[in-house]
Amino acid sequence: MGKKRTIESYLPLTPALFHVLLALADGEKHGYVISKEIARRTDNEVRLSTGTLYGIIKRLLDDDLIEESAERPDFSLDDQRRRYYRLTKLGRAVAEAEAERLERVLALARAKHVLGPQSA
Amino acid sequence: MAATADTTVTRSQRIFNALLRLLPGDFREHFAGEMRSVFHDQEGDARAAGRVAYARFCWDSIRGLIATAFREHREILFQDVDYGLRLMRKELSFTVVVIAILGMAIGAATAAFMAANAILIQPLPFAGGNHLIHLQQRRPAIGVENMAFSVKEIEDYRSRNHTLDSVIEFHEMIFSLLGGREPERVDTGVVSANFFRVLGVTPLYGRTFMDEDDRPNARPVLILSYNFWQKAFGGDPNVVGGKYSMNDKQHVVVGILPPIPQFPSEVDVYMPTVACPTRSGEHALHDRSWHMMNVYATLRPKVTLAEAQADLNQVADHLRTTYPDDYPSAKGYEIRLQPVHEELAHDIRPVLVVLAAAAGLLLLLACANVTGIMMSRVLARTRELTVRTILGASRKRITRSLITEGVMLALLGGSIGWVLAYSSLGLVVRFTSKFTSLASQLQFTPQVALFCVLLSLGCGLVVGGGPALGVRYTPLFTAEIGNTYLPQRISSKTRSILVAAQLALSVVLLVGAGLALRTVIHLQHVDPGFRPGGILTARFYVLNEKCREFFDQLLKRTRNLNGVESAGLASTIPLHAVGFDRPEPVEVRDAKIGQGEKSNPVIRIVSPDYFRTLGASILQGRDFTEQDNDESRPVLIINQHMANHYWPDGNVLGKEIAVSDGKWIPIIGVVSDMRHSGLDREPVDEVYGSFGETRQSVMSIAVRTSQPLQELSQQLAWIAHDIDPDVVVADTQPLMQVRDNWLASRRTTAMFLTLFAVVALCITASGISGLMALAVGERKHEIGVRLALGATPRLVIRSMMRQVLLLTLLGLGAGFAVAWEAARSMSAVVSGIAPRDAVTFAVSSALLIAVAIASSFVPLQRIAKLDPVVLLATE
Numbered sequence: 002m003g004k005k006r007t008i009e010s011y012l013p014l015t016p017a018l019f020h021v022l023l024a025l026a027d028g029e030k031h032g033y034v035i036s037k038e039i040a041r042r043t044d045n046e047v048r049l050s051t052g053t054l055y056g057i058i059k060r061l062l063d064d065d066l067i068e069e070s071a072e073r074p075d076f077s078l079d080d081q082r083r084r085y086y087r088l089t090k091l092g093r094a095v096a097e098a099e100a101e102r103l104e105r106v107l108a109l110a111r112a113k114h115v116l117g118p119q120s121a
Numbered sequence: 122m123a124a125t126a127d128t129t130v131t132r133s134q135r136i137f138n139a140l141l142r143l144l145p146g147d148f149r150e151h152f153a154g155e156m157r158s159v160f161h162d163q164e165g166d167a168r169a170a171g172r173v174a175y176a177r178f179c180w181d182s183i184r185g186l187i188a189t190a191f192r193e194h195r196e197i198l199f200q201d202v203d204y205g206l207r208l209m210r211k212e213l214s215f216t217v218v219v220i221a222i223l224g225m226a227i228g229a230a231t232a233a234f235m236a237a238n239a240i241l242i243q244p245l246p247f248a249g250g251n252h253l254i255h256l257q258q259r260r261p262a263i264g265v266e267n268m269a270f271s272v273k274e275i276e277d278y279r280s281r282n283h284t285l286d287s288v289i290e291f292h293e294m295i296f297s298l299l300g301g302r303e304p305e306r307v308d309t310g311v312v313s314a315n316f317f318r319v320l321g322v323t324p325l326y327g328r329t330f331m332d333e334d335d336r337p338n339a340r341p342v343l344i345l346s347y348n349f350w351q352k353a354f355g356g357d358p359n360v361v362g363g364k365y366s367m368n369d370k371q372h373v374v375v376g377i378l379p380p381i382p383q384f385p386s387e388v389d390v391y392m393p394t395v396a397c398p399t400r401s402g403e404h405a406l407h408d409r410s411w412h413m414m415n416v417y418a419t420l421r422p423k424v425t426l427a428e429a430q431a432d433l434n435q436v437a438d439h440l441r442t443t444y445p446d447d448y449p450s451a452k453g454y455e456i457r458l459q460p461v462h463e464e465l466a467h468d469i470r471p472v473l474v475v476l477a478a479a480a481g482l483l484l485l486l487a488c489a490n491v492t493g494i495m496m497s498r499v500l501a502r503t504r505e506l507t508v509r510t511i512l513g514a515s516r517k518r519i520t521r522s523l524i525t526e527g528v529m530l531a532l533l534g535g536s537i538g539w540v541l542a543y544s545s546l547g548l549v550v551r552f553t554s555k556f557t558s559l560a561s562q563l564q565f566t567p568q569v570a571l572f573c574v575l576l577s578l579g580c581g582l583v584v585g586g587g588p589a590l591g592v593r594y595t596p597l598f599t600a601e602i603g604n605t606y607l608p609q610r611i612s613s614k615t616r617s618i619l620v621a622a623q624l625a626l627s628v629v630l631l632v633g634a635g636l637a638l639r640t641v642i643h644l645q646h647v648d649p650g651f652r653p654g655g656i657l658t659a660r661f662y663v664l665n666e667k668c669r670e671f672f673d674q675l676l677k678r679t680r681n682l683n684g685v686e687s688a689g690l691a692s693t694i695p696l697h698a699v700g701f702d703r704p705e706p707v708e709v710r711d712a713k714i715g716q717g718e719k720s721n722p723v724i725r726i727v728s729p730d731y732f733r734t735l736g737a738s739i740l741q742g743r744d745f746t747e748q749d750n751d752e753s754r755p756v757l758i759i760n761q762h763m764a765n766h767y768w769p770d771g772n773v774l775g776k777e778i779a780v781s782d783g784k785w786i787p788i789i790g791v792v793s794d795m796r797h798s799g800l801d802r803e804p805v806d807e808v809y810g811s812f813g814e815t816r817q818s819v820m821s822i823a824v825r826t827s828q829p830l831q832e833l834s835q836q837l838a839w840i841a842h843d844i845d846p847d848v849v850v851a852d853t854q855p856l857m858q859v860r861d862n863w864l865a866s867r868r869t870t871a872m873f874l875t876l877f878a879v880v881a882l883c884i885t886a887s888g889i890s891g892l893m894a895l896a897v898g899e900r901k902h903e904i905g906v907r908l909a910l911g912a913t914p915r916l917v918i919r920s921m922m923r924q925v926l927l928l929t930l931l932g933l934g935a936g937f938a939v940a941w942e943a944a945r946s947m948s949a950v951v952s953g954i955a956p957r958d959a960v961t962f963a964v965s966s967a968l969l970i971a972v973a974i975a976s977s978f979v980p981l982q983r984i985a986k987l988d989p990v991v992l993l994a995t996e
Binding site for chain 2: 031032033036037048049050051052053054055056058059083084
């Protein structure tokens with residue numbers, strides 16, 4: 002617990018975990034919105050059930066990659082049962098590192114002609 | 122429509138809520154409310170997207186929740202195991218002690234289960250093994266419980282029953298097999314052709330018997346048992362088809378059996394009934410009273426044992442009325458059906474029950490002890506546990522980690538137990554084989570392994586759960602860090618109760634072991650009525666008509682051997698479980714009491730000098746002489762028991778007894794009593810007839826000599842074969858060895874019980890010692906004050922010792938009550954002493970008190986070294 006982990010030690014992230022971090026990249030969200038956004042952005046390819054989603058949220062909280070947000074939306078829009086989560090600095094750094102890693106993998110795939118050239 | 126949707130939502134929610142319980146408590150506490158809300162929203166979307174989407178959503182939700190629950194639990198388990206391992210390494214001596222205690226107890230319990238499972242629980246290793254029944258003919262009026270069958274009787278029961286599927290027969294003979302490497306005396310099982318088919322035995326090589334093999338004039342065939350095939354033919358499969366001479370006939374080996382436990386007894390070879398000269402002789406085939414065969418049967422489908430019994434009772438009724446001469450009402454006649462499994466396990470069942478109960482008590486004791494140790498350990502860790510609580514660990518989480526530690530220790534102990542039980546297999550087989558042929562079925566099977574693992578898990582839950590409960594219900598977490606006085610007090614009380622329980626369990630085990638040991642000592646010192654030292658015995662089967670000549674010459678030449686003091690013949694030798702002893706009804710004339718009473722003494726045939734050889738005394742009259750032969754008037758000798766029974770005034774000589782043929786024969790002597798059927802059996806009425814007046818083809822010899830018995834046994838065999846090369850010599854062994862073999866099973870039972878009791882005593886001693894060490898630590902302040910106020914260490918020690926004695930008496934009282942009740946069920950291992958033997962109870966108590974005092978002495982001695990100034994300053 003006391004030991005500090007390097008960013009690299011979190012990599013590679015599982016796709017589901019990475020998607021959750023990406024979903025939080027543009028601001029804090031609660032669980033339902035996270036799952037909804039992931040489904041929408043992946044054309045329903047990645048759909049996180051409640052159990053899976055909260056398993057991931059717990060891990061991200063334990064690893065300090067996300068945190069609960071104390072800020073609540075406007076009272077009329079708020080549901081007291083919901084908790085809002087946002088990326089920590091570490092979480093954003095890890096998401097960036099994972100994105101760069103994937104980019105390098107893509108570049109390698111293109112160089113090896115496994116993947117076609119990037120369309121304009 | 123809307124109503125239906127609402128109902129569905131409620132049901133889904135309910136299922137989801139139920140599934141949430143699979144998640145670890147901490148997880149649930151933190152996220153459950155939120156998860157319910159998200160599930161509700163997601164479900165709404167899925168329903169709107171159509172039935173397929175909804176079904177997929179339900180499936181994904183269930184799968185996702187279960188997968189997360191599994192992952193979370195696994196993670197917690199890994200954390201707890203890692204933590205537990207670090208603690209174990211840190212406190213290595215504690216770990217070793219706990220693992221050793223649990224290992225011994227789990228090992229003993231697993232070994233007991235191994236034996237009980239193989240012998241009492243598992244079905245017999247034959248087709249329909251549990252439906253195999255033994256047919257027993259009884260003559261209740263004269264106390265004959267299991268009379269063999271004649272050929273005629275087998276035919277009757279086979280043809281007249283309506284409930285039996287197959288009837289098989291078996292009897293055992295000893296023949297000489299020629300044609301192998303050297304002539305062999307072979308134990309031969311003579312069986313009906315359907316024997317192996319009914320038992321479902323498939324041969325290793327060749328075939329089993331066919332119906333054609335058991336028809337008159339069939340070519341004689343043999344089947345070899347696996348062990349005999351290995352021993353005599355070195356496992357050569359080419360032996361199938363080979364010809365070997367037996368009873369002056371060429372026999373062809375047609376098959377070899379696989380290595381299976383043989384039933385009903387271990388033999389070397391098998392032959393069909395027609396090949397046995399005795400079984401196929403005129404007498405055997407036509408004489409209804411030629412009882413020789415054992416009969417077994419399987420029931421027809423859906424027929425109960427009671428129905429079969431009722432059916433065969435009718436056959437017995439028919440025999441009684443049709444052949445009144447063969448089944449006289451004076452002797453009574455009944456048929457009884459006994460499940461073979463029950464029969465084979467009959468002798469060992471009570472012994473196994475006693476041993477399994479002892480192993481169970483030992484396990485309870487070990488659990489109580491380790492729970493006590495674990496509690497002290499948790500107390501020592503109060504500070505650490507409180508810190509963990511402050512850092513956010515819930516009680517549930519800590520409880521769970523304590524249980525995991527307990528389970529880890531128990532599993533490690535269980536692995537030691539596994540090794541112990543596995544290594545004890547040979548010993549357990551040797552022990553159980555003294556009681557039952559089912560012993561050969563004993564194996565360390567996957568079932569036994571599973572039992573060991575489940576038992577270890579159970580023990581882990583107990584030894585981890587105890588302290589965990591303590592943590593849950595004591596104000597551990599409200600105590601200030603460092604001030605652990607209150608929880609210590611609570612735990613100390615619980616530990617006292619646990620130690621009292623250990624003391625109680627120890628008493629029960631000590632009493633059990635004491636009773637078994639006292640029984641063995643009693644039996645070792647019981648006067649059997651004969652002196653077994655220096656006597657060699659052997660049995661001879663004469664296979665021709667010249668038996669009288671053979672035995673006469675054998676006796677004469679044996680008596681002339683160097684060092685032989687005396688020699689005699691008898692139809693049965695004491696403690697030989699051969700089964701030729703049959704009580705017969707006799708009539709007694711001029712009896713002082715019991716006139717008109719039926720008597721069923723055991724009748725034996727003996728030669729002159731037999732009594733002197735065994736060391737029995739002629740109390741009245743004379744022994745048989747060479748003149749008591751078939752040309753003189755028949756005479757009888759009776760034993761003292763029978764003399765006292767009928768003529769308590771001692772006036773016995775000249776009185777007359779009529780045996781089966783109704784002729785009155787005078788009594789010429791009274792011989793001292795001998796315990797023939799067992800050292801624990803009281804003598805019964807016995808009548809001895811003179812060998813000279815009869816023609817017996819099977820007799821045993823007893824030779825008293827000053828020479829080494831090994832040498833004599835070779836000389837005896839040489840003389841016997843010199844007189845008659847075809848004679849079969851069997852069971853050549855010193856009488857002392859026969860007695861020791863008889864005692865061995867009792868001795869081993871006592872040894873096991875003593876071992877359990879010693880281990881129990883050691884564990885309890887460590888429990889008392891630990892409790893006292895805890896008490897001294899806990900009451901340091903009070904002791905310091907008392908010492909400072911002038912009390913001597915001795916005074917303080919004495920007051921604490923009083924606590925130990927109080928605890929011991931409490932445990933002793935509880936243990937006594939249990940042992941008092943349990944002693945009655947110890948009859949299987951107790952004889953010659955009362956089950957509630959005062960000496961055993963007294964010695965057990967004294968031993969326990971002594972151990973309690975001795976084990977508390979070391980920790981209490983520490984008081985003498987305490988410095989009150991230092992103590993009070995520290996406080």
